[in-house]
Amino acid sequence: CLQDPASAYRFTGAVCRLTYPAAVVLNEKTTKVIEAAFQHARYPSMKGEKSLLFIGKVMYGLDNLEIHNLSIGQSAFELHPGEGIAMEISNVSAVFKGTIQYGYGSWLVNFGHSVDFEIDSQIDLGINPKLYCGDGKVAADTTDCYLNFHKLRLHLQGDKEPNWLKKLFTDFITLTVKLVIKGQICKEINKAANILADFIQDTAEQFLTDGDISVDIGITAAPVITANYIESYHKGLTKYNNKIAVINESVFHPSQLTEDRMIYFWISDQFLNPMLKAAHQDGRFQLNVSGEELTVNNTGEHKMHFLHEGVYYLRGGGSQPTYMALCGKVISFISTLKDAFVVCVPVLGVELTRLLDKQGLYQFDLFNPEVLPRDGFVVIQMDFGFPHHLLVEFLKRTLQ
């Protein structure tokens, strides 16, 4: 994985750009993910001891700490260019319940006792995920994670303990609970963030697998974060019949994408052609287009090359390349290109949409997808809603 994205552009078959509006949609689901992290965290027992003058020493332990009545305020985030994502989850209120075992040990007396306790807490959570290339995939590093406890109030059941003991517990509990809760919660959040990143990349990989055809969308460079988008660079290597495509002259440049749609998929010819060719060889991609004048059955070897505005050429069997302007449903064969620069609704968009739907694209709430063929690449841009069932699916993975 190259550290400098620009040096990886030529090997990049596909780029995914997630703009700020898309991150806002994803962020609405963050509170659910954080809730799952709090609920799923397991708190280990903690032990402590304090030697007290005259009466020897007090040993104490905190057991089966559990969280109840968790509620989360709202989550805000910012994209920090070249840094990462800054997230603030505020007004997290929770009640922690558990049992304290304690006892005196001295030359005079030995005795143990246990008392149940409740802790009422108000917490602000801060997470600053950084994205990096981990094992060929986008991975998240959320070690920069902190909890600010606004309130931490200890209630001992029964309250018949002597005051000095209560004071001792309050100090012990406050310090220990803060450390343990922070440690466990931040660990769970790091797990959740990486499960989410994996889940999305696995979804995309499955999405691009059709029978014996699969695509390696491992990343070619570390993702880039600007103030307005997160961008990831993927290989896009088609694998079919033990043959893997090679990409080394891809023409990506960030200026080829805009920033007003939620999500962009930039797809190089060098990615799409091997995929279409494999799909054709596998009998999965028949371009039967009938228009008023004629019907074309796509036969023999062909190579889709995206020229301008929906004009493609298919290298026919013969020596002369045959050019077809796929205009809506009408195809006109053109022996020279000079009169081919017509603006057309690319038929391929229809085909691609059919393939996408077959692969389950309908599961995503996608709005107004556009397929824009350009010279040497295609841009697929759209808005989306994060469907609830996808979040449930993702959280099931987290809670495994």
Ligand SMILES: CCCCC/C=C\C/C=C\CCCCCCCC(=O)O[C@H]1CC[C@@]2(C)C(=CC[C@H]3[C@@H]4CC[C@H]([C@H](C)CCCC(C)C)[C@@]4(C)CC[C@@H]32)C1
């Ligand atoms: C997946 C939808 C498929 C629809 C496709 C439709 C048409 C496409 C046709 C061909 C596409 C070919 C190219 C596909 C390439 C896509 C590859 C891919 O997965 O990039 C993905 C690479 C990971 C990346 C960048 C992507 C989306 C969301 C990002 C996550 C959002 C939140 C999470 C953070 C860690 C925050 C966690 C919050 C915690 C703390 C609660 C992020 C940033 C981790 C990284 C994630 C795009």
